[in-house]
Amino acid sequence: MAKIKFPFTLGVASGEPAPDGVIIWTRLAPDPLNGGGMPASAFDVRWEVAEDDRFAKLTASGTTRAQPSGAHSVHVKVTGLRPASVYFYRFRADGHTSRVGRTKTAPAPASTAPLKIAVASCQRYEHGHFTAYKHLVADDPDVVLHLGDYIYEYGKPAVAEPGRYVRPLKDSTAACTTLNAYRERYALYRLDPDLQAAHAAAPWITIPDDHEVVNNYGGRTGDPKRRKAAYQANAEHLPYRVKPAGDAMQYYRRRTFGAVLDLLVADARQYRVAGDILGPAQTTWLLDRLKTSTARWTVLAQALFFAPRNPPSADAWDAYPQSRRKVLDAAPENFVVLSGDVHNAWAARLDRGVEFVVTSISSAPPAVRDDALERNPHLAFFDGRRGYLVAHASMEEFTVDYRAVPYVDRPGAPVSTAASFRAVGNKLERIDL
Ligand SMILES: [Fe+2]
Structure with missing residues (x-):
């Protein structure tokens, strides 16, 4: 029995x-x-x-x-x-x-076969349905990249924001601080059929952002017991094997996809020290790999908006201009940054290479100034809907489709492509749909 x-x-x-x-x-x-x-x-x-x-x-x-x-x-x-x-x-x-x-599996080291990567981030359960994942699965990616805010640690608010709080947490739910609470939060998310199906459809590569621990956290701030519990639950529930290293959990790593793409996954949260978003050891690791990468495309995947913004952000690379300068100085010619965190889709030209910012799967977006693109001429694109990205990398080109769903407050949203871009050096060419 x-x-x-x-x-x-x-x-x-x-x-x-x-x-x-x-x-x-x-x-x-x-x-x-x-x-x-x-x-x-x-x-x-x-x-x-x-x-x-x-x-x-x-x-x-x-x-x-x-x-x-x-x-x-x-x-x-x-x-x-x-x-x-x-x-x-x-x-x-x-x-x-x-x-x-x-x-x-990934291609053999000498492979020149094209690669399709789906990119997602920011899936606040309370804010909506994970319909975008149903469409992501239909797009049949070789690999799914998740750039953080896989869970949100918040408890149930006393007063929920109208229109944004569509899948309420249980009445008694407090903010996660203990191992059991973080585990139950991952379980709640993983009971979602669209998220579960997306995990069953393709291999994933993930990196936590702040909400896997606590909003806007960075470096060694806050309660070390809470941080340890948060990362333990994260490691338990995602398909990687990461190990505690000192008082951190080492997530930064490289994944290579043939001769086409080198994926450098960086952690912009745990190692922050004054003026340095990655910390000395991770910086050495990253700069070394940027300088020696021989793949056609070198992709830096991490949570936070990389390009400068006017007005600047206090919780992004804008607050670490020296770190950003070091990365750009070490980056090879065919350099692409993938980022998330901001709950809207953007595209940016960098001093070297380009950046594609993925919108949220479900998390509600902040208000964006109407003149954001005019004030930031290096930003080439904005879209305010939920969704994900599909990147196509080949020996010839790197293109991105911005996939958008019109609503997440109920199931069943259709998907469309808001725009497609081709990376050409540090320029972005819009592809006519
Ligand atoms: Fe988020």
Whole structure:
């Protein structure tokens, strides 16, 4: 007889695609919004990987232990796979079988095949439906890049803003400060069918921003116990294997996609010190890789608006002009910055390269001045709707489609392309639709 109820309520996920493997993820949580509902003991989880979704012939399989100390999450590093190939995976525990996930390995190092990257950020659950993910899945990306604000830590406000508070939190919900509270917040988000389907459709690469911990946090400010709990829950619920390093969690890393694209994922929150948004060790790491990258496109993926803005922002690279200068001076010619955080879509010309700013999946946008583009001639585009980006990188060109949904206060929004741009040096060419 089964000892536990169906434990795969939060679905499956994969991430960190390499030419020979991926991380596959699940979590045993029969009662996800009440502490998980698992007994306080380790539990065996079987995993299976196959080239077909009926698992007629297994490519790889094994058994791992889900530990109570990790909220019974499992992160399996699958190796021995072929490059640029689709695989299916699933998990079994105590007689139960998970849904089937689909993933794709990265191209071989010498590959010149084009790559399609979907980019998302800022998905405040209370602010709307995650319909954009349904369209993102239909766009069939090779990899999904999430630039932070995967969860929001806020409690239920005493007075909710009308029109913006469409999926209320439970009445008793306080702001997350404890490990259990952060875990339950991830569980709430991962019960969303569109988000769960997006994780099951493609491998993800993610980097936290501020709301995975607390609004506008940076550096070593605030309660270290809260920070530790927040990052532990984040690491438990996403398909990567990050480890505490000193008093931080190291998220900054490089992922390479053949000869086409070098993805440098940077953490603009944890290592801030006066005048330095990345901190000395991460800066050395980043500048070294910018200077030595040989890929056709070098992409810096991080949460915060990189280009200057008038008026400047206090919680973006505008507050760290020396850090920005160092990055631009080290950047190669074909340089692209991907960023999020601001809940609106923008495009910017940089001194070197260009920046594409993704809008929010659901988080409500701030008011934007009518003359924002006139005051900032290097900003080429603005769109105030929710959505995501699809970037197409090849040896010939780097183009971006700004995908927009007209509403998130109810399900079922259609999607359209607000604009498309081609990066040409540090210019942006608008592509006629
Ligand atoms: Fe946000």
